[in-house]
Every structure is written in structure tokens, then in C-alpha cells.
Amino acid sequence: MAIVLGENRYGKAETRLVRVIRDGETHTLADLNVSIALSGDLAATHLTGDNSGVLPTDTMKNTVYAFAKEHGVGEPEEFALRLAHHFVDTQTQIRAARVGIESFGWERLGPHSFRRQGGSTRSTEVTVTVEQTQVVSGIQGLVLLNSTDSEFHGFPRDRYTTLPEATDRILSTAVDARWRHLRDDTDWGKSYEAAVEAMTRAFVHTYSHSLQQTLFAMGSQVLSDLPEVAEIRLALPNKHHYLVDLSPFDLTNDNEVFIAGDRPYGLIEGTVTRDDVPPAITEWYP
Template identity: 55%
Template sequence: MSHRLGANQYGKAETRVVRIVRDTPVHEIHDLNVSTALRGDFTAAHVDGDQAQVLPTDTQKNTAFAYAKLHGVASIEDYALALGARLLAACPAAQQAQVKVEQYAWDRIGDHSFTRRGGATRTTVVTVGRETSTVLSGVRELVLMNTTDSEFKGFLVDEFTTLAEADDRILATSLVATWRHTSAEIDWNASYDAALATLLRTFAGTYSRALQETLHAMGGALLDDQPGLAEVRFSAPNKHHFLVDFGPFRVDGLTNDGEVFVAADRPYGLIEAQVVRDDAPPAGDAWLAVPGFC
């Protein structure tokens, strides 16, 4: 049976890069998780075991460390663009270098003292090509909850349906949101801060008849606020909260008027959607290796 090599890429996953800026007595932390991948003509490596065109993954790791100092980390997007361009220059057989960066937040408690902040993680996926580059920015593990102004009713019902309609329910999710830029000439940090503020404001201010409706509203608001964005994509697990039934309890007068819930971690509904600007340029393969959008 005949066969051929299909799509392939290789790189170094999850290099933990911590850059401390010591230029003044007030230090800064850039705490990163960096993954790199090269795509191109690596047929010889796969078919013949010939590594002549392969830039070792160890070299990719070392470059990630070196560029944290040589280029700096003014923003994770800027750092990823520079790192991707360097890897592409170092590997002639590659046609694209993809760099994924997660940034973990720390809160300052002194000039050189910090405490690690839990919760949402800032992300970027940058694909640097020989002619064009694509920048995706985003956030993951953004845990959100509305304790009212959410309903879910009017859905299909068949012989296996047990879910009751809800006029007033908790709406909660741990959001992954990723948005695609149409230009690399922007203030990455200001854009991220504004995007996060838009997502939070819209989630809090939208009456929801379904998580789908809320995501659409959030995506539309983000595109309206930032004309330099082509699209936004969401992966949103529905973090179910079920009202506890006090009926079997032997306590007179004990009622549960939407006050006590059990938080269920699985199974859960998973809602994924994209909101796209009408005149958005195509994404190509920029979304490859982005969690939730494989």
C-alpha cells in the first residue's frame, strides 16, 4: 500500500521562562510558559532519518531563554514575534514558526516581593511566516459567574429529556477567549487590557437566554470596540450549579429559594463559537494548536 508523509511540525513544548527586570530597585516579573514549533520541508528527517535541516528542539528552548534577555518581554506578543522570526531565520527548511506563550500573573507586595495570582492566564499564539505573520491574543481560565439574569427554556424535548426549564439560574463558565489581530503595529498590552475589560463588562451586563447568546454578545462587543480585530473565538464550559433539594430534610420551614447550590464539575456542556467581522481576512492555519480550536 502506498503512502506519503502528511502535515507535520516539531518543536519544544512548555519551556518555563522567568524574566526578572532589575533595571531599577523596583523589580518586575515576566513569568512565561513558551512552546515553539517549526513547520516546513522536513521530509528527509521523517523518511530517511536525515537531520541536516532540523534545528534541534533544545536550540529552540535555548533561544526562548536568550530572547527573554536579548529582546525582552515588553508584551508576550512582541516577544513571540521576535522569537518566531529568529527561529525561522535559523532554520531555512521551515516555512513557519509558531510560538505559543502563556503569562502567569504576580501581584506586587514590595519592591522585589510578589505573590502569585490565581485565575485567568493571558495567552498568545504567533505564527511567523516567510511573508506574513498572524497574531492571536487571548485569555484562558477566566472564571465568570452571573447569579441571576440568566434563563434556559424552550429547548427540544424527547423521551430522554429530564432537564427542567429555568427562568432564573446561575450562569458560570471558565472561559477560553482568543482574538485575531489584523495588524502587528499596535500596543499589545493596551489592547489586551481593553479586551479583557470589554469581555467582563459585557458578560456582567447581558441578560442571557443561553450561554451561546452571551458569547455572541461578548464577541460582538469586542469587535465593535477594537476595529483592528478580525474575529474572536470562545470555548466555554457551562459550569453547572444545581439547586439543592431541601425536601427530604426533616427541618420544618427550611426552604431553598435560589440560595444553596451544588457545583457539578462533570459532565458539563461545552459551548464553542466564533464571531467574525464581515470583511475579515482569512485566518489560514493560524488556529492550529490553539486549545479548543484544533
């Protein structure tokens, strides 16, 4: 039996970058967490310890900071594309570069004062090979809640089923979504805002018989509104809310007082796609 080296990659993970853009008295912030992974002709370093093809990960970190100064940051997708193309174009042994970025928002309080925006985080993952480019945008931790217009019933029951059927319940989730673009020349900021708005609008206006139904409605709305998106992957944890038993206090609870559950929780995942899009060049979600 032969033992061989399988797929491999290496890089610099979670380089923290804060870039201040100074326009006179008015400043703007870009706050990023950048991760880089390279793959290609790297067998020698694994098999013999020959590092002649291994660009140091410290160099990757330095490139992030130097590019932020020399070229600016712009939208996360722009910055990731610039970095990924640089590594593929300048390192002949590298066949593919993947750059993932988390982008943290700040709310302006004055010309040079800011407050960190809580809640969701914008994300980007760009993969550049010598032949193709793939851009995936996303959002993590978008918390949404409908206090009614949600049901869950008609499910199979067995000897271990204790869940009562619900015809009026709270539906809440923390959306993790990633969507793959058809092109690499999109207006990234406008597209991101439109995708988040489409998902939110679908959540608000869908009478839900299951979180799965809501997931499909959210994904479908994004594809309907954004022709530049090929497909979208959503992961929706069901943030359960349980009615409190108030009968010991001679009180009724007409869907008014709840315990917000922490764990365990249901996790609904799915991809909504067009039926005529080209396949992804590489796996683009965990």
C-alpha cells in the same frame, strides 16, 4: 497504493522562563511558558534520517533564554513575534514558525516581592511564514458568575429529557477565549486589557436566555470595542449550579442554596467574526 509523508512539524514544548527586570531597588517579573514548532522542508529526516535540516530543539530552548537576556521580554506577543521571525529568517529550510506562550501574572507586594495571581492565564500564539504573520491573543480560565438575570426554557423535549425549565438561575462559566489580530503592530498590553474588559462587561450586562446568547454578546462587544481584532473564538463551559432540596428539613429554597456541579458540564463554543476580514493563514484554535 503509495504511502507518503503528510504535514509535519517539530519543536520544543513548554520552555519555562522567568525573567527578572531590575530597575534599581524595584524589580519586575515576566513569567512565561514558551512552546515553539517549526515546519518546512523536513522530509529527509522522516524518510531517510538525514538531520541536516533539523535545528535541534535544544537550540530552540537556548534561543528563548538568550533572547530574554539580549532583547528583553516585553509583552508576550512581542516576544513570540521576535522568536518566530528569528527561526524563519535564519533557517532557510523552515517555511513557518509557530510560537505559543502562556503568561502568568504576579501581583506586586513591594519593590521586589510578589504574589502569584490566581485564576486566568494570558496566552499568545504567533505564526510567522515566509509570506505572512498571524497573531492570536487569548485568556484561559476567566471565571465569571451572574447570580440571576439568566433563564433557559423553550427547548425541545423527548423521552430522555428531565431538565426542568428555568426562569431564574445562576449563570457561571470559565471563559477560554482567543482572538486574531488584523495587524502585528498593536499595543498588545492595552489591547489585551480592553478585550478582557469588553468580554466581562458584556457578560455582566447581558440578560441571558442561553449561554449561546451570552457568548455572542461577549464576542460582539470585543469586535465593537477593538477594531484591530478580526475574529474571536470562545469556549464557555456551563458551570452548573443545582438547587438543593431542603424539603426534608421543612425549609424552602428560594434560589438561595445550591450545589456547585463539577461534571459533566455543558460546553458552548463559537466564533464571532467580521464579515469582511482576510482569512487566517493557518488554523488558530483547536
